[in-house]
Amino acid sequence: MKVKKNVGKIDQLIRYVLALIFLVLTFTVSYWFFIGAVVMMFTAYFSFCGLYKLFGINTCKIDYSEFSDEDEE
Numbered sequence: 001m002k003v004k005k006n007v008g009k010i011d012q013l014i015r016y017v018l019a020l021i022f023l024v025l026t027f028t029v030s031y032w033f034f035i036g037a038v039v040m041m042f043t044a045y046f047s048f049c050g051l052y053k054l055f056g057i058n059t060c061k062i063d064y065s066e067f068s069d070e071d072e073e
Contacts (some may be wrong), residue, residue, distance in 0.1 A: 001036035005047040015044035 007015070022037035043049045047060065 001046045003046070003060045004053075004059045004061075006058045006062045007043060007049050008049040008061055011059040012044045012047060019044065 019037045019040035022033045022040060023067040026037060049057075052058065
């Protein structure tokens with residue numbers, strides 16, 4: 001199953017930075033920040049955010065459906 005990417009490059013970079021900040025906060029403040037760090041890392045790595053899909057937001061400028069391997073008729 002392929003998911004349509006809805007996270008753009010700038011958004012992806014912000015998520016990586018937030019994941020790093022959350023990881024530091026995990027060791028200094030509370031281990032609960034680890035959950036946020038993991039979520040940010042996964043959404044940045046896969047370029048997909050479930051909340052974005054739920055609300056119809058798309059920050060990815062390239063439409064990857066045009067480059068799919070399947071031929072649509």
